[in-house]
Amino acid sequence: MVIYEYKLAGNKLQYAAIDEAIRITQFIRNKCLRLWMETRGTNRNDLQCYCAQLAKDYDFAILLNSQARQVAADRAWASISRFYDNCRNKKPGKKGYPQFQHDCRSVEYKQTGWRLEPDGKHITFTDGCGIGRLRLIGSRDLATRPLPAITRVRLIRRADGYYAQFAIQVERHIEHIPTDKHTGIDLGLKAFLTDAEGNTVANPRHLRKAERKLKRLHRRLSRTQKKSHNRRSARKKLAKGYLKVQRQREDFARKTANALITSHDLIAYEHLRIANLAKNRKLAKSMSDAAWGRFLLWLTYYGHVHNIPVIAVEPAFTSQDCSACGARVKKSLSVRTHICPSCGLVLDRDHNAALNILEKAYRTVGQTGTGGAQASPNASGQTASTRSGRKVRAGKRAG
Incomplete structure (x- = not known):
């Protein structure tokens, strides 16, 4: 599945019609959720049937395309099924009880209610909402795409305008050029990542850099009168500021992941529980600003596209264990240098962790049978004996 996104060019009446379609979607979702709360044993099929009843009961609901109403019911069921899964799996803490939506x-x-021009x-949207014909602003050519390949069309309202997303059913594959290089990466806050060769990628800190401007926009918003034109204008400027930070994070994560995948044949990373780590009040903002989750999502995606292994390993003791001899050296988070009293290895803490992550990935590959058990390199980058007794050069595939 590939998503193509275009900005929409229309007039004020068309934008108002899109807003009305979004409000109807929110209304149907919340009504379906209310039905589930009040009626025991309600399933997904019941919610789908309820959409037709809502269209008969409310004149404005029938304006929205029937399949779009079904998608709204599917959104309600997605939150319900997620709640069921969390309860069934005994997820610790809150289980995510479905909530009514106020900011759709x-x-x-789906396949009806719209028509792509030749x-x-x-x-052109053909349902009763009156959206009509809109121009698509973008560089990708949709004229060559057969219509059956387009499975969904989504209209989105953002701070800087309205967008259309096309979900296209296609398998994307890129011929990977072998590099004979393997690496492990350790994600951090001082440096965004450190690989097994000691290379680092600086943490961009997009939110921290924009914080001064955002605080000023927050102050302007707080000084405006509620329900006034100035308040709407101030809210829009503030939303654009946060949207810019979001796009900067997304662009950085995508480009960094793509660069790593194209330059290596195997990548290992720590399977971090980011939501649990973000509970630390002192580091929560910095962790959110780093956007590790988006980066790992793109890393996994590009690994699938290039058909190279991207392996998640358990993070336990990757920073504490010595990458040369395996001795466990306890250190606090403030200690940034690994000094091993057993073998005398002195190495940056993140570099040492990256080497341990790569070593764990080799053991994982050997246990799953997808490849031979391989040893990790010595931190110095020179050929040296590893804990498993084999020899390997840093960043290279084991022989």
């Missing part, structure tokens, strides 16, 4: 920003169509640069 998108409406989704030029591939315009789309």
Whole structure:
């Protein structure tokens, strides 16, 4: 599945019609959720049937395309099923009981309710909401895409305008050029990542850099009168500021992941429980600003596209164990240098962790039978005996 996104060019009446379609989507989702709360044993099929009843009971609901109403019911069921899964799996803490939505920003169509023009640069919505014909602003050509390949069309409202997303059913594969290089990466806050060769990628800190401007916009918003035109304008400027930070994080995560995948044949990383780590009040903002989750998502995606292994290993003791002799050296988070009293190895803490992550990945590959058990390199980058007794050069595939 590939998503193509375009900005929409229309007039104020068309944008108001999109807002109305989004409000109807939110209304149907919340009504379906209310039905589930009040009626024991409600399943997904009951919610789908309830959409037709809502269209009869409310004149405005029938304006939205029938399949778009079904998607709204599917959104309600997605939150319900997630709650069921969390309860069944005995997830610790809150189970995520479904909540009513107050800030819906998108409406989704399936195969009906819209028509792509032959030029591939315009789309027309044919349901009763009155959205009409909109121009698509983007560089990707949709005219060459067969219509059956487009499975969903989603309209999204953002701070800087309205967008259309096309979900296209296609398998994407890129011919990977072998590099004979393996690496482990350790994610951090001082440096965004450190690999097994000691190379680092600086932490961009997008939110920290924009914080001064965002605080000023927050102050302007707080000084405006509620329900005034100035308040709406101030809210829009503030939302654009946060949207820019979000896009900067996404762009950085995507480009960094792509660069790693194209330059290696195997990548190992720590399987971090980011939500648990973010409970630390002193580090929560910095962790969120680093956007490790988005980076790992793109890393896994590009690994699938290039058909190279991206292995998640358990993070236990990767920073404490010595990458040369295996001795466990206890250290606090403030200690940034690994000094082993057993073998005398002196190494940056993150570099040592990256080597241990790669070593764990080799053991994982050997246990799963997807490849031979391989040893990790010595921190110095020179050929040296490892804990498993084999010899290997840093960043290279084991022989």
